[in-house]
Amino acid sequence: FVARRGAILKQIGDEFGGVTISFPRSAQRDSDRVVLKGAKECIESAKQRITEIIEDLDSQITIECVIPAKYHRTLMGTRGTRVQAITQEHDVRIKFPERGTNGVTGDEDVANGDINGSTDSLEKSQKKSDIIIITGRAEKCESAQNALLALIPITIEVEVPFDLHRFIIGQKGREVRELMQNHDVSISVPPPNASSDLISVTGSKENVVKAKKAIEERVLKIESDKQEKEAKSFTASIRVNPIYHPKIIGKRGAIITKIRNKYKVQIQFPELRGRDSQLDEDKQDVITIIGLESDVNSAKEEILEIVSGLEDLVHEEINIDSRVHPRLIGGKGKNIRKVMDQYNVDIRFPRSEGQNPNLVVISGLPENVDECKDHLLNLAEEYLDDVTEYTPPSRQHHSERPSREGSGFVVKGGPWEQRGQQAVPDTTDAQEFPSFVNDMVGPAPTPFAAPADDGSHSTPWGPKSSRH
Template sequence: MKDLDHVVEDSILINRKFHHYFVMRRDQLIREMTEVYAGMIIHFTYEGKQSIRVTMKGEKACVEAAKKHIQHIFEPLGSHVTTQYVIPQKFYTFFMGPLCSKVQQIARDFKVQLAFPDKEKPTTYIHPVIQEAEKEKWGKSTKEIVFSNQRKNKTILISGQIENCKAAMEALEYLIPFTAEVQVPSHLHPYIIGPKGSGIKKIMSEFDVHTQVSQTGSNSDIISIMGLAAKVKQAKVKLEKQINALQTEIEDRALRNFKLMFTLDAKYHSTITGHKGLFIAQICREHDVTIHFPKKANREIQDQITITGYKKNTLAAKDAIMRMLHKIEKTVSKEIPINPQVRDSIFGFGGKFIHKMNEQFHVDIRLPPKGSWNTNVSVVGLPDNVQEAIDHIFDLEKYYLSALINYDSQLESLKNTCLYKITMESPNNSVKNDGPHSAKSYPNSSNDDSEDFPKLKQQTPSKTHPWRP
């Protein structure tokens, strides 16, 4: 009963014009008060159309504190204003941000409320100071702006302290995207956009901007960048750098694809290319060019050579070829007969030693093709080099022939020695005694062998003598 003596009931009226704010914060207010002032009961009732009554019941100290708390919340609302801010419809999506994150952040930062009412029925009180500022900015009243641009614009209602509303409007103005246009040649659009739009998407995600590229087939070379001014400026700088890099690359590619064509007698092509194309490959590496020789099976001009690369490099490569041709024109070709018995010893099996000789004497040694009636070896090069190579080949031939003759004589001598040893071996050495090689010679005996062969004497007819004069 003593506790009941300390229980009191009190109430406070809240102006009806704060109904919207009250409805939004009703649950939050009840939760805050019940947590702070434990055991207190709070009721909200409507007093006609003009006010809301908040009834509090509990300990006297708690009721007094809760009453002051509510007054502290709603008294500043008497100086609250509501203004509206109009943005173009085309910027609305960018302005709001993902999941309205941008405007929600402004509402939290400046302690204001942002609402997006139905544009058909705008019934909003606008503070005269804010309305005058909007009128000076747009040249007409705010209400006129809302009604005249319903289809083109979006309206945002800002509620809060007048200072907070002004600061929130400035923040909203900062969100209005800035648009910059970049001149991009249409043939560069595919490189800027990238496969499946990867290039342009990278710029958009890196700088948080939106881009608009002209449709394929249109004559427009403009790419529009929309976003915050600072971000748009950074994106524009990067895009311009990409354009300059692409143009430089295209120009360099055109210079690198310069083609120089000249004629050269087809009979010199194989000599210029060298063994397995070594000579021409060296020229290509030294001058960073590509050299194309016509194929015999094609219908190309057989004496035309094409050099591709930078112009100065192609000219230098041509000079190198002409210098080589000048040497070739001074070359001589000589054929020398080589003994077939020592040819493989000189040039290696299949001619594998020829490349080494060519490098040593700077000549071109060619073996006759298989089955050819001409078995001579050709040596092509400068006269002095050819003569040195021929002398070297003849020296090798002489050496291998002498070695072959010595080998044959040694083989014959060895053969005779072996036969002699076999003949002179004794019968005890498992050699047959009745063989022809073991037959012994005896002195001529008389024809009368009756002592040794008595039967033969009877069988043998009488011996007749030839007629003698």
């Protein structure tokens, strides 16, 4: 009652109206008198509660639970959380032996590593360090003991195929850490060089069983995913004329994307041949479908249906000078798309260097192909005339132009360059200079009169005004 600073007595007093309970002092050990002070009704209730506690204490027993000391730290848990949970759940008191307890007192002699030279005493001392004291009602002590025994770690081995260990571990150990945290166990995976199929799981019996079940479920899922992946790797190939490939793909891949999403398959077309990559001639028409066998077959049938519809169309090959192809196609294909929409046909120009650079293929219904053919040939003839009429200046013509680099502006054929090369023109020649000669043979000009010395300072332009 007085343990833990009288916590039980304080609880009883608060519960029953502030009753004061006084136990005899430690000097009066022979006295069993307890004094209660307070209201009569409260005293009677408190007295009854004390009696119940006494009866409960009389029914309590103490048992010893023997568990090897090396497991005690595991039983206690972090900061004693595990053992505290057991004491609260089963209403018992659990006491572990002090560290270093060996059951040997200072009065006993120890010789040659034996206690009193007796092996029995040594075994007794070893057992004493393993003893855990449990106090409480008989049935609760037993349940608490079972709970402690259940916490003793055990180790079991789970058989997992060696090639699946990396999936159990996960990326950077994420999967195995998650298993250990969820089930409070320790999992040891053998190193790669061991090539062992056994994975060790250590922990309490209950947790080990749960962890083993989780590992087995994980293995089943991995194998199931592996089988599903293998099943989805079924491959089928069909040969389709490359001229139909754009129609199967559709505008911006609309048709082929719909088939892929519908059957959940992968559909691969042959890559276009370029300067740096060469594709075998026998693989240019191969379309590959990958997925589940049933889905692959369904997608294959749908593609063949599209091809069968396209085979009813005719294909006309015409030769158009490659110099006018860019103009027929237009910027970003604007012109040629307009023609294809107008006549409801498909027009293909050569793409690889190995093909005829002038070859143009028109595909569609016969009447549409004929009309489109005539239209393209007329355009090509018109554009070709423009190409032939325009003659770009030759390099020689450009080289005759005076260079802007050097000494700057240059004048050629000036009079100074003609000196010494031809005679000076005769100005008296009436044929070459008629007006000039007539002026020379006419009346002589009146001599200019000298100005009068009258102080007016006249000039040829009149008298000069004087300023005052």
